[in-house]
Structure formats: structure tokens, C-alpha cells
Amino acid sequence: xxxxSWKPPLVMVAVDIVILTLRxxxxxxxxxxxxxxxxxxxxxxxxxxxxxxEEDVLxxxxxxxxxxxxxxxxxxxxxxxxxxxxxGRDPRGRIISVAYLAIAPSLPEPVAGxxxxxxxxxPVAGILSGGMKLxxxxxQILADGVERARAKxxxxxxxxxxxxxxxxxSELQQVYEAVWGVELDLRNFYRKVQGVAGFIAPVSTDRxxxxxxxxxxxxxxxxxxxxxPLVRPNPLVADEEEQ
Amino acid sequence: xxxxSWKPPLVMVAVDIVILTLRxxxxxxxxxxxxxxxxxxxxxxxxxxxxxxEEDVLxxxxxxxxxxxxxxxxxxxxxxxxxxxxxGRDPRGRIISVAYLAIAPSLPEPVAGxxxxxxxxxPVAGILSGGMKLxxxxxQILADGVERARAKxxxxxxxxxxxxxxxxxSELQQVYEAVWGVELDLRNFYRKVQGVAGFIAPVSTDRxxxxxxxxxxxxxxxxxxxxxPLVRPNPLVADEEEQ
DNA sequence: AGAATAGTGTCTGTTAGACAGTATACA
DNA sequence: TGTATACTGTCTAACAGACACTATTCT
Numbered sequence: 143x144x145x146x147s148w149k150p151p152l153v154m155v156a157v158d159i160v161i162l163t164l165r166x167x168x169x170x171x172x173x174x175x176x177x178x179x180x181x182x183x184x185x186x187x188x189x190x191x192x193x194x195x196e197e198d199v200l201x202x203x204x205x206x207x208x209x210x211x212x213x214x215x216x217x218x219x220x221x222x223x224x225x226x227x228x229x230g231r232d233p234r235g236r237i238i239s240v241a242y243l244a245i246a247p248s249l250p251e252p253v254a255g256x257x258x259x260x261x262x263x264x265p266v267a268g269i270l271s272g273g274m275k276l277x278x279x280x281x282q283i284l285a286d287g288v289e290r291a292r293a294k295x296x297x298x299x300x301x302x303x304x305x306x307x308x309x310x311x312s313e314l315q316q317v318y319e320a321v322w323g324v325e326l327d328l329r330n331f332y333r334k335v336q337g338v339a340g341f342i343a344p345v346s347t348d349r350x351x352x353x354x355x356x357x358x359x360x361x362x363x364x365x366x367x368x369x370x371p372l373v374r375p376n377p378l379v380a381d382e383e384e385q
Numbered sequence: 386x387x388x389x390s391w392k393p394p395l396v397m398v399a400v401d402i403v404i405l406t407l408r409x410x411x412x413x414x415x416x417x418x419x420x421x422x423x424x425x426x427x428x429x430x431x432x433x434x435x436x437x438x439e440e441d442v443l444x445x446x447x448x449x450x451x452x453x454x455x456x457x458x459x460x461x462x463x464x465x466x467x468x469x470x471x472x473g474r475d476p477r478g479r480i481i482s483v484a485y486l487a488i489a490p491s492l493p494e495p496v497a498g499x500x501x502x503x504x505x506x507x508p509v510a511g512i513l514s515g516g517m518k519l520x521x522x523x524x525q526i527l528a529d530g531v532e533r534a535r536a537k538x539x540x541x542x543x544x545x546x547x548x549x550x551x552x553x554x555s556e557l558q559q560v561y562e563a564v565w566g567v568e569l570d571l572r573n574f575y576r577k578v579q580g581v582a583g584f585i586a587p588v589s590t591d592r593x594x595x596x597x598x599x600x601x602x603x604x605x606x607x608x609x610x611x612x613x614p615l616v617r618p619n620p621l622v623a624d625e626e627e628q
Numbered sequence: 629a630g631a632a633t634a635g636t637g638t639c640t641g642t643t644a645g646a647c648a649g650t651a652t653a654c655a
Numbered sequence: 656t657g658t659a660t661a662c663t664g665t666c667t668a669a670c671a672g673a674c675a676c677t678a679t680t681c682t
Contacts, residue, residue, distance in 0.1 A: 358661080573673085
């Protein structure tokens with residue numbers, strides 16, 4: 143038990159961000175090549191320490207997001223994943239990292255972040271299957287972030303955060319298929335999506351595509367909680383658990 | 386941007402725990418009366434600082450759980466809710482609190498925690514409706530914890546964590562009704578619960594109750610992820626949002 | 629037999645999944 | 656009119672919600 147003059151230990155606080163987007167109909171995450179030790183030269187999630195004792199954690203996440211990804215104008219979705227504070231996760235000392243999940247619309251231009259030297263979009267599938275190692279415990283953080291995104295697609299309008307201001311229904315379907323890693327029936331998807339009140343709202347204009355019939359445009363409806371939810375197909379219930 | 390000799394700021398790290406249980410068929414949370422400033426004498430979630438620089442955050446949560454609630458033998462469910470790190474949330478300085486959600490079976494005995502002086506179980510409903518103020522940002526943490534529990538009842542076997550080693554189906558139903566704050570149809574509940582493979586497993590013995598036909602006993606089946614999920618009734622979809 | 633609690637069975641409207649055809653635009 | 660893309664309609668099996676009765680124990 144703490145005595146009278148006992149002082150709590152001091153630790154460093156960092157933020158790390160799982161920035162997800164769609165590129166070429168595949169789920170990608172933004173990674174940076176580390177320019178300093180430890181893990182110099184290896185790939186890691188973008189992030190950094192709090193600037194000062196007064197900086198808000200969420201504000202720090204927003205700042206890192208701005209520095210690393212060049213999201214001109216767009217206000218991406220940003221939510222906290224949790225704190226990762228196992229001793230020894232960073233050889234520099236006791237560091238607690240607050241992880242965030244960000245969802246960005248797929249931008250035509252490549253990364254070209256102002257700050258981080260080698261920033262790149264990497265396909266998530268290859269990393270999760272163990273084909274690529276990340277620094278620190280970032281593999282776990284990424285896995286948690288992807289699982290959060292998959293789950294929230296079911297019962298929130300998070301999918302629209304992957305799209306631009308306006309989008310077509312098949313673009314929205316590609317989001318679900320890429321994040322969930324499944325194929326969905328086109329007709330059932332149309333029916334369900336348009337059946338959830340307030341999920342998507344029609345926009346008068348049509349988008350001219352290369353060929354064929356132009357698709358109708360939609361924007362995110364006001365509703366953020368989807369009811370009834372869009373349930374993902376049975377994941378062949380093998381019993382695995384968190385914690 | 387940090388320069389060469391820049392050092393990250395140091396902050397204090399605490400853990401706070403939302404310990405939920407069922408008492409008299411109502412959802413309760415464990416609160417303690419603060420014995421020191423700030424918020425001296427007010428009610429707060431149990432918690433405290435890391436013991437030392439080497440203590441794991443999850444281990445600290447387990448330690449606080451052991452100190453505050455006397456859970457003889459039972460291994461309660463414990464999962465992280467997230468980090469709460471807004472500057473100014475604690476007048477003593479910059480403190481980041483990692484919040485945890487714990488679910489404990491309802492014990493017949495009152496609290497009598499070894500450590501905290503005035504620990505008591507308080508009904509959650511009254512607090513959430515604004516009828517009771519908590520110290521710090523603990524009202525928000527409690528609200529997040531309850532919402533997490535409500536959500537996880539749908540698609541995980543979390544409800545069994547509210548029960549003892551063995552339980553009857555109507556006891557399980559009382560968990561759902563208390564946490565969700567709704568009434569469920571008894572017959573549909575029996576059908577659904579027994580339809581989810583691996584959710585509950587029968588135990589040969591019957592429990593002698595006061596009167597009437599003895600109820601069959603079950604224990605938690607191996608499965609932690611429920612498929613199909615037990616969806617809670619439509620919450621009259623009014624559009625509210627987190628973040 | 630009555631009281632008290634435990635546990636089924638059925639009916640119906642809705643939904644999910646599977647599937648094939650029609651519509652619109654451009655060359 | 657051919658091609659390429661966008662969209663819609665139907666059928667069926669399963670499920671959800673509503674509802675009323677039977678079963679077992681003790682006194």
C-alpha cells in the first residue's frame with residue numbers, strides 16, 4: 143500500500159494510429175519505416191509521443207494523423223482502440239501507447255506525407271496472415287483495429303467513412319467485401335442497404351463512369367447506428383477469444 | 386517536431402474499474418467513498434495508481450479488483466475499456482487512467498472489502514439517469530462500461546460471468562433483463578439460448594429452490610462467441626453517437 | 629388438490645440467402 | 656445492336672415475436 147509520501151511512477155505516453163483505407167478494392171494500412179532506434183528500418187504504425195504535458199491524447203492522435211497522412215480537407219473517422227501498456231513493449235523504457243483507429247477515404251494520390259520519410263500503404267491481408275512483421279506490438283494493435291472495423295461495419299455507418307463525400311452502392315459494397323474479406327450477393331446487398339432507414343441518402347446527380355449505365359450517387363444519411371444491423375456471414379464459428 | 390535532445394513528457398498512470406454485478410435482479414456497480422483529496426468524501430470507481438514502473442497495467446487492474454471487492458475464489462471477467470486522458474480530468478496533475486470492466490457473480494455477502502473504507506454496491510440505473518454524481522470523469526467511464534456490457538451480452542457469453550459456476554436458465558434471463566433494462570419473453574428466451582451451440586451446457590444435478598419444480602442447472606459452455614447472436618430489442622432508434 | 633415454479637409447442641409475419649432477368653448508357 | 660455496367664423481382668427456408676398450455680415438486 144502507498145504510504146504518506148509515496149509518489150506514483152511516471153511513464154511516457156505515446157499514440158499509435160491504425161489508418162485504414164481502400165486501395166484497388168483491398169484493405170490497406172498506412173505504415174512508416176522507422177528512422178530511429180529501436181526497430182530502425184522496420185515497419186511500424188505511425189505515431190509518436192505526446193508533445194507536452196498539456197496535450198490531449200485525442201488531439202495528439204489528430205496531430206499524428208495530419209502529419210503522417212495527407213488528408214486534404216477530409217475529416218476522417220477517428221476513435222480510440224485502447225491502451226497498450228505491457229512493460230517491456232518498448233526497450234526505451236516504460237511507455238504506454240494509446241492506439242487509435244482511423245478510417246480514410248481512398249485517395250487517388252499516393253501517400254507523400256510531409257513528415258515521415260518512408261510512408262506507404264500496405265495490404266492488411268498479408269500482414270495479418272503473418273507475412274510481414276511490424277515493430278513493437280503493432281501487429282496486435284493492427285489486428286485489434288481491423289477486428290474493430292469489421293465489427294463496427296455491422297451496426298454502424300462506419301463503411302461510409304471509407305468512401306468520399308458521395309458514393310455508389312457498389313462502391314459501398316466493395317468496402318464491406320474488402321473489410322470483411324467475403325463476397326456478398328449484389329441484389330441482397332442493394333435490398334438490405336436501402337432497407338436501413340437513414341443509412342444512405344440519394345443525391346440527385348449521377349456519376350459518369352467509363353462505360354455502361356451511370357450509377358446513382360448517395361451520401362451518408364444522418365444515422366450512425368444501423369438497425370437492423372448488416373450481419374456478416376457466419377465466420378465458421380471456431381472458438382477464439384480476446385484478452 | 387521533437388529535436389535531438391527532446392524528451393517525451395512524463396505522466397502518471399492509474400487504473401479504474403467498473404465492477405458490475407447483479408443484486409436483487411438489478412444491475413449494481415461497486416463504488417468507494419474517497420478518503421483523500423480531491424473529491425474527498427464523494428463516490429468514485431475503485432482504482433489507483435500503478436504500484437511501480439514495472440507493474441503491468443492489467444496486473445494493476447487485477448490487484449485493485451482483489452483489494453476492493455472480496456471475490457473469494459471466483460475469477461471474474463476483466464477486460465479493458467480504454468484510456469481516459471483528457472488534461473485537467475484530475476486536479477493533481479496529468480493523469481491517464483486506463484479503465485477496465487469487471488463482471489462478478491452476485492455474492493450473497495455484502496462488500497466488506499479488506500482495503501477501501503466505504504465500499505458499496507450502488508444500482509446503476511440511478512447513476513446513469515443523473516441521480517448521483519461521481520468523482521472525476523467516472524460517470525462517463527461507468528456509462529461506457531455499461532454500454533460495453535450491454536453490447537457484449539449480444540454476441541458473447543459474457544452473461545454467464547454474472548452467474549455462479551452453475552445457474553438456471555431463468556437466472557440467465559434475469560441477467561439479460563437487468564443489464565439491457567427490458568423484459569424478455571420466457572419461452573423465446575429458452576428457445577434461443579438453447580439454440581446457440583456451446584453457449585450453455587447441462588449439469589446433471591438439479592437445484593433445490595424454495596418451492597415448485599426444481600430447475601435444471603447449466604454451466605457455461607466452451608463457446609465465448611455467440612452465433613447467431615442474441616439481439617436486444619430495438620432501442621427505438623434515436624440517433625446518438627460516441628466519440 | 630392446490631400452489632408455486634419450470635419448462636414446452638405452435639402459429640404467423642418477416643427476413644435472409646439463393647438465383648436470373650431487365651434497364652440505361654455509349655460506341 | 657452489341658457491350659458494359661446498374662439495377663430490380665421472386666421464391667423458399669429459417670427465424671423472431673406473440674401467445675397458452677403442460678410438467679414437476681412440495682404441502
